Amino acid sequence: MLRRRLLIMLGVVLLIVLLLAGYKALSIYRQIQLFSAPKPPISVAVATAREQPWQNRLPTVGTLKALQGVDLRLEVAGTVKELQFESGQKVKAGQALLQLDSAVESALLETAQADLGLSQLDFGRGSQLVGSQAISRGEYDRLSAQLQKNKATVNQLKAALAKKRMLAPFSGTVGIRQVDVGDYLASGTVIATLQDLSSLYVDFFVPEQAVPKIALGQPVEVTVSAYPAERFDATISAINPKVEDSTRNVQVRATLANPDGKLLPGMFANLQVLLPDPRPRVVVPESAITYTLYGNSLYVVSEKKAADGSTEKDAKGQPVLIAERRFIETGERRNGLVLINKGLSDGEQVVSAGQIKLDHGVHIAITPDKMLPAEQNRPPRAN
Secondary structure (H helix, E strand, C coil), X not given: CHHHHHHHHHHHHHHHHHXXXXXXXXXXXXXXXXXXXXXXXXXXXXXXXXXEEECCEEEEEEEEEEXXXXXXXXXXCEEEEEECCCCCCEECCCCEEEEECCHHHHHHHHHHHHHHHHHHHHHHHHHHHHHCCCCCHHHHHHHHHHHHHHHHHHHHHHHHHHCCEEECCCCEEEXXXXXXXXXXXXXXXXXXXXXXXXXEEEXXXXXXXXXXXXXXXXXXXXXXCCEEEEEEEEEEEEEEXXXXXXXXXXXXXXXXXXXXXXXXXXXXXEEEEECCCCEEEEEEEHHHCEEECCEEEEEEEEECECCCCCECECCCCCECEEEEEEEEEEEEEECCEEEEEECCCCCCEEEEECHHHCCCCCEEEEECCCCXXXXXXXXXXXX
């Protein structure tokens, strides 16, 4: 009886071991089938490398300056009697801005004018008497000199009186005024700034090596931090005929219109000098480039080759596409595009989205990239 029980227990244990071994074998078999099965293609978005005219640009920085701009300063001292402008007001050329107290000068002018009138009468009488020799020639010359002196005195006082009044030298916008009525101002005191903002200059420097590339009338694109999304068109209007000794740079001036008054003198500007003769260059979307310390690369869409060199086909008879990692030499980046100097040809398809899932030789499937124009979403060309 005991022997029979031992045999039964041994059989149960053996059955359990066989069941476990079978389950393990089935699990291993399923894993082998899973790894041996072909992996599904990875969906990526692609773009077509295009050859298009690429205008080279010379980047630099500059400063905006008013077409005309001055600090309004007094030539003579005096007390402010009247202010005839407001801060920020637009004024015309010759418009009165400030009047100093001129009572003393006005009184002196009246005295000088009275003396001038008397000397004119004396000279008139002398002109009649000298002909009849009633007065000497010397007396006549003295009367003539006195007349000229009095005229000069009147003109001098009129000029001094005119300096008591400030007029706008040109049309523009007056800045914040620095004086008030009743202030006593010394000569040279700044009362405000006057800037003509209808057009602006932008002054910048280029290295002497770039001098042959620039010329009068050449277009320049200007951007400022205040309006980062806007571009302002300027034109080179002057080139300094001298190279700076300390920097070996040449100063250049461009002129740009400012009808809206958005731009202000003193603003820092980023510039792109448009160089002539655009050349056809290959460009790709910036999203297609992978930047690393070892170099820049991208994934090119290519057809998988069999051992005999023929193109492999899928179940539908279409070429099997793979991602080929290729190192390239990039150039300037502009408007979402990157210039390719070396490593890519016109018309090749590159992966523009989904690179993070890729490796060299991975099977891929193409999906449209909604972020790119329709013409860059063409399917790969058949070889």
